[in-house]
Amino acid sequence: MNDAEVSSIAKAKDGKYYNIGENLYLKPLKSGKASWIFRYTYAKERKEIVLGRYGKAPQGVSLKKARELAADNASKVRDGNDPKLERKQTKKQTVDNVAQEWLKERRRNIQNPEIPERVYRRDIQPFIGALAVDSVTTRDIYDLVQRINDSGRPTVANDALDHCKHIFTQAIILNLIKNNPASILKPKHAGGTEDSRTRNLQFSEINIALDVMRSNQNQFTRDNYIAVCLLLALGVRKCELIAAKWNEFDLEEKLWMLPEARTKKNAPGLAIALPDKVIPLLKELKIRACNSEYVFPARRTSKRRGYISDDTLNHALGTLFGIPSSAQKKKGILKLPNLMKEAGIEEAFTIHDLRRTCRSRLAQLKVPSNVAEKCINHKIKGVEGVYDQWGYFDERAEALNKLANRLALYW
Incomplete structure (x- = not known):
């Protein structure tokens, strides 16, 4: 099937599934738009996922690109993975999602959980909270703690680095990443080594x-x-x-x-x-x-x-x-x-x-x-x-x- 044929099908507005080949379908909608659908069987269950809207890039997905996406998902099925479940997990797992799991554990195990919650809410979440957990780099965390240190809060910078290490360890536990991007960083990269305080007032x-x-x-x-x-x-x-x-x-x-x-x-x-x-x-x-x-x-x-x-x-x-x-x-x-x-x-x-x-x-x-x-x-x-x-x-x-x-x- 070529581009002209696909373009003609996309105008049907009948809501039917048109087989393009290799488990790839085009579904014209009553709205006048059309969606690319990949159908597959996983664990003896018939499933489907939407690959995108038919049209020109960047808003739409071309026939060529749809075939590439379908092939990629077919490969995942052959490897024993469910593309729909994988997409669901990937979509939800931001740094904030993982951090909330870690903070929940903190509430159970430390006396004053509001302290890490406050540091996360004010100094970590605004900068990396919305990022996909597997997209965060060591440089992202380095920039984050340096920003805190530059604001005159070296102790908070060290605390934030420690919290980041725990958050990404939680991501490893959840099998979302394999390596902790914060692990290589030390206090010298954040607020510096802190001496025990001795200050008291006469x-x-x-x-x-x-x-x-x-x-x-x-x-x-x-x-x-x-x-x-x-x-x-x-x-x-x-x-x-x-x-x-x-x-x-x-x-x-x-x-x-x-x-x-x-x-x-x-x-x-x-x-x-x-x-x-x-x-x-x-x-x-x-x-x-x-x-x-x-x-x-x-x-x-x-x-x-x-x-x-x-x-x-x-x-x-x-x-x-x-x-x-x-x-x-x-x-x-x-x-x-x-x-x-x-x-x-x-x-x-x-x-x-x-x-x-x-x-x-x-x-x-x-x-x-x-x-x-x-x-x-x-x-x-x-x-x-x-x-x-x-x-x-x-x-x-x-x-x-x-x-x-x-x-x-x-x-």
Whole structure:
């Protein structure tokens, strides 16, 4: 059959299958268009797939091209593969499809799955999420992590590289690819090798930092300020504090029952004796929460959760060091004064450094090491940790009160 004959058939508008040869058919539609169909038998079942619309390239498929596609699919059938199933799998398997499978596994196996979810959503998905998983190259991932590093976030760049490695390992498990395009890349190709952080604030620096925060409530809200005070005084993790619910607190008994479900993986739940000095701060938050079940309710309506974003405190603190928030950057604000440096704090610190600060200042106040470790819910190491399961509640209460009394001088 030649092109002229095919062109004539395409105008039939009768919806019949016209055999072109070698399992290739042309089906004229009532709309006036015609589709190429490949018919075949797989596992004793009669099947068909559409190869494209009849017409000139690039929108249409010519007779010559249709025969090539039919031959290719016939070869797949002979090799024991189902072209229809193969197309279905290929069509669906983007990086995002695989990433969602990996994130589902993360939710089952790590304590804070929102962290990799956030990095994927913000820094990976927009750039490679829509790509077919088998089309992503090492260069694609290298460009992605370099883009993050160039934005001044080397730690996030390293995290993104690690997540990419896991996502493409998941693709190998699903038999979608044979090689991991991220495997050859190392931290030096992303954010660089990271040294363990040692930054902690001396009492004199705490005094300065809190003063800067109080003096710039347009950038650092009262809620943020109280959160910093609580992190310094209690030594809990940021994620444990911002997700706290009021039903965990008994302000009359001065007690916070931090449930195991919200502690770092493998860390036990903890009964925290609340120092006298933090009770007024919590009572103020209770009023500011406006009947929310959360201590730090979300400031905007969110379908994801009822408490503030993981980045809220980080971004607010960043603005005091001259780093514009995402919202400010969208408004064209690309530079801010470094208020902390102007006030005398030469070395920047992060929200997570406040936990290290709490532990360091407890040591400075001569709190025994085993008690101080329990204050921040660390496991006691070695044989002592195996045999000493005592929670040191009274000792922790005394230690945190001593620390809070000192910190309150700067509140």
